[in-house]
Amino acid sequence: MLTIAIIRQERDQLVEDYKRRNLDVAELLDQVLELDELRRATQKDLDGLLAQSNEISKKIGELFKSGQHEEGNALRKESAGDKDAIAALKDQMNATEEQITQVLYQIPNRPHSSVPQGKSDEDNEEINRHGDIPSLYAGAVPHWDLASKYNLIDFELGVKITGAGFPVYRGKGARLQRALINFFLDEARDAGYEEFIPPHLVNQASGIGTGQLPDKEGQMYHAVADDLYLIPTAEVPLTNIFRDVILRKEDFPIKLCGYTPCFRREAGSYGKDVRGLNRLHQFDKVEIVQLQHPELSYSTLDQMVAHVQGLLKKLNLPYRTLRLCGGDLGFAAALTFDLEVFSAAQKRWLEVSSVSNFETFQTNRLKCRFKNKEGKTELAHSLNGSALALPRILAALLENNQFEGGIRIPEVLVPYCGFDTIEG
RNA sequence: GGAGACGUGGCAGAGUGGUCGAAUGCGGCGGUCUUGAAAACCGUUGUACCGCGAGGUACCGGGGGUUCGAAUCCCUCCGUCUCCGCCA
Numbered sequence: 460m461l462t463i464a465i466i467r468q469e470r471d472q473l474v475e476d477y478k479r480r481n482l483d484v485a486e487l488l489d490q491v492l493e494l495d496e497l498r499r500a501t502q503k504d505l506d507g508l509l510a511q512s513n514e515i516s517k518k519i520g521e522l523f524k525s526g527q528h529e530e531g532n533a534l535r536k537e538s539a540g541d542k543d544a545i546a547a548l549k550d551q552m553n554a555t556e557e558q559i560t561q562v563l564y565q566i567p568n569r570p571h572s573s574v575p576q577g578k579s580d581e582d583n584e585e586i587n588r589h590g591d592i593p594s595l596y597a598g599a600v601p602h603w604d605l606a607s608k609y610n611l612i613d614f615e616l617g618v619k620i621t622g623a624g625f626p627v628y629r630g631k632g633a634r635l636q637r638a639l640i641n642f643f644l645d646e647a648r649d650a651g652y653e654e655f656i657p658p659h660l661v662n663q664a665s666g667i668g669t670g671q672l673p674d675k676e677g678q679m680y681h682a683v684a685d686d687l688y689l690i691p692t693a694e695v696p697l698t699n700i701f702r703d704v705i706l707r708k709e710d711f712p713i714k715l716c717g718y719t720p721c722f723r724r725e726a727g728s729y730g731k732d733v734r735g736l737n738r739l740h741q742f743d744k745v746e747i748v749q750l751q752h753p754e755l756s757y758s759t760l761d762q763m764v765a766h767v768q769g770l771l772k773k774l775n776l777p778y779r780t781l782r783l784c785g786g787d788l789g790f791a792a793a794l795t796f797d798l799e800v801f802s803a804a805q806k807r808w809l810e811v812s813s814v815s816n817f818e819t820f821q822t823n824r825l826k827c828r829f830k831n832k833e834g835k836t837e838l839a840h841s842l843n844g845s846a847l848a849l850p851r852i853l854a855a856l857l858e859n860n861q862f863e864g865g866i867r868i869p870e871v872l873v874p875y876c877g878f879d880t881i882e883g
Numbered sequence: 884g885g886a887g888a889c890g891u892g893g894c895a896g897a898g899u900g901g902u903c904g905a906a907u908g909c910g911g912c913g914g915u916c917u918u919g920a921a922a923a924c925c926g927u928u929g930u931a932c933c934g935c936g937a938g939g940u941a942c943c944g945g946g947g948g949u950u951c952g953a954a955u956c957c958c959u960c961c962g963u964c965u966c967c968g969c970c971a
Contacts, residue, residue, distance in 0.1 A: 502933050506940045513940090516952040520901035535951045542951090705930085836930080 460563050460670075460823045462838070466491050476569050479576045479785035490562050498555045505548040512541050564673055568820040570785050571757075571794035577784025583797070584784065589768065590777030593803050593859050601804045602854040603735030605861060606632065609881050614735070624725070624733075624740030631881050635856075635868070636743060638875035639849050640718050643745035643770065647846055650766050652716035652747055657696030659719055660687040665699040668825040670791035670817075680722050689722035693746035694843045698821060701750055705836060706829040712759060713750040716846070718743065736850035737809065743849040749842045750827065753818070756840035757794075760816045763844045764796045767812045770847055773871045776800045776855050779808065793818045800851065804858035809851040814844030 466473065466488050477484045515534060522531035575584050606612035611632025617625040628636050644654055666672035666688050671679060680689035690696060697715050706713070721744050732738060747766065751759045764780065771778045783795040792815040799808035819838040822828070828836040860867040865882030873879045 499933065502940075506933060509941085510939055512951080516950095517901070519951050524901075531951090537951085 460820060461566055461569065462819065462823055463491065463495050463559070463563075465569075467495070473569060476572075479570050479574055480567065480788060481576075481578060481786055482567070484566055487562055487566055491559055494555055494559045494562070498552065498559065501548055501551050501555060505545065505552060508541055508545050508548065512545065567788075567790040568793050568817065570788055571816070571818075573782065574788060574794055575782065575784045578786040579784075580787045582784040583787055584782040586780040586782055586796070588777070588779040589772065590775070590801075592777050592801050595803050595858075595861065596863055598863065599804050599858070599861055601735065602802075602857040605857045605866065606735065609866065609883060611635070611857070611881070612736070622740070624738070626736070626739065631876075631878065634876055634878075635853065635872070635881075636849060638872050639847075639852060640743060640745060642872060642875050643847055644716065644718055646766075646770055646773075647716035647745060647747055650714075650747075652714040655693075655697060655700075655715055655717040657690075657693060657700075657717055657719065659690055659696075659722075660685075661690055661695050661699065662687060665695055665702070668699045668702045669695045669821050670824065671695060674790050677726050678724050680724060690719060691723045692721050692744065692845075693717045693719040694748060697746060697748045698841055698843065699825065701822075701827040701839075701841075702825040704825075704827050706750065706827070706839060708752060708829050708831065710829070711750065711752045711755070711839075715748045716745060717748075718745045720744075721848075736854045739850055745846050747844050747846045750822075751840050751842060752829070753837070753840050756816050756818065756842060760794065760796070760814065760842055763814050763842060763846075764798075767798050767814060767844055767846050771798065771800060771811075774852070774856065774869050776852070776859065778811075789813070789815065791815075791817050791820045793820065798847075800855040802851070802855045802858050804861070805854075809855060811851045811855075812845040812847050815842060817841045817843075 461473075470488050470492065473488060474483070474485045515537070519531050519534050522528075522534065575582065577583065600608075603612075603614070606614070609632075610630055611628065613627045613629060614623075616627040617623075620627065648654055660682060663672060663686065666679065671688075671691060675691075679691055681687075682689065696719075697717055700715070701713070720741055722741050723739075725738060725740060736742075747763060749759055749763065768778065768780065778798055778800045781797045781799065783789075783792075783797060788795055795813055795815040797810050798812040798814070799810050801807075802809050818840050821841045822838045825841075827839050827841070829839050831837045856869065857866055860869070865880050868876055868879050868881070
């Protein structure tokens with residue numbers, strides 16, 4: 460969420476910047492400014508009335524204390540009149556603040572200066588590629604065929620138990636999942652991230668804190684009876700650890716990681732690209748999160764991208780790095796790098812990680828601040844990235860490493876799996 | 884789920900209608916002393932908003948109410964603890 464201070468100071472520049480998101484925010488910003496004027500004027504009036512009322516109350520107290528009851532009672536009657544005016548101004552204050560919040564909720568994060576103009580994922584900027592795309596043998600098949608051929612994943616069984624998008628992993632498929640989770644967590648720990656196991660359901664305040672609510676209400680599973688939401692990513696509980704927290708600048712950088720299942724309704728997605736593991740309602744992911752000093756957050760972003768690239772290198776998966784254009788950038792992000800691996804049997808790139816700097820967008824909602832050099836509180840920067848999401852990694856691993864007699868397991872995973880080949 | 888107790892500043896813990904944004908202790912920060920450190924002593928130490936400033940306003944779990952005035956009384960929600968029940 461943008462701060463009102465920024466809108467007041469940089470209104471014109473903001474309008475310019477949001478054009479790269481293909482958004483015209485002029486009207487929204489002006490609404491905020493107008494409401495803010497009203498709010499300040501109202502507070503001025505309200506504070507004045509309250510000050511008066513406080514003073515009279517104090518006087519009455521003193522009169523009664525010194526035994527001057529008649530004078531006290533006279534004053535009491537006199538002061539009763541302001542109550543309605545005070546109540547009316549309070550109502551107006553609250554209503555105006557609420558309106559400001561509602562407008563601010565509609566405005567996505569300001570794109571970083573390096574974010575290219577663009578409409579869709581086709582305009583994303585490819586930054587680099589790494590690894591050779593394997594040439595598969597003639598009988599190579601996509602991962603959904605491999606999954607059933609080697610009895611690794613049962614999609615139909617998931618449909619029976621729950622519904623589409625909830626696969627059942629079994630046997631070596633299940634063990635491979637667990638191996639990947641442990642591998643990713645160990646790598647994160649080696650990189651200095653503290654491991655957490657957070658709750659998988661969160662309250663509304665947490666959803667608002669990281670930006671899922673109210674913007675993406677329909678994308679989360681909602682347990683209505685208890686008004687809790689199933690997390691779409693570990694980012695939500697992990698980042699919300701720092702809601703309403705004032706850090707010391709020595710605390711930076713704060714590095715956390717955690718494995719959780721992720722639940723996404725994927726409302727509105729349909730048809731192609733949803734086959735097999737490509738798009739699921741429940742999937743596993745290891746997430747890395749950092750809170751950082753504003754001056755350092757972009758070098759931190761680069762480090763996080765490098766960490767994810769390191770994972771892909773160790774898994775020997777060909778990947779490319781994209782800088783998302785304004786049109787593809789998420790609501791809360793200022794800058795995002797996507798990592799995609801090449802799925803050799805589907806012959807296409809699959810997004811496996813999204814690493815973002817949210818600058819103060821989340822921390823403003825979270826009220827996560829630190830004491831700066833001048834001793835003043837200042838909003839921290841928050842960042843996160845998938846390191847990594849499992850399903851598409853698994854898809855690419857199965858497809859890229861298949862041979863006539865089975866599937867080879869990448870060397871780094873063998874100690875985690877306890878097997879080096881999947882065969883019929 | 885039932886019964887009871889409680890929710891105050893970084894922590895501990897006073898405060899039951901007025902001068903309380905809140906005693907005191909601990910912790911933190913600055914200083915004196917010291918070769919240095921510790922101890923001792925002195926000072927300082929919540930957050931947000933409005934205002935050029937002086938200063939003002941709000942906040943004692945959240946929300947609402949009573950009152951001229953609420954940390955204090957009432958209602959409600961949330962949470963914690965103890966006992967009972969149930970249970971991995």
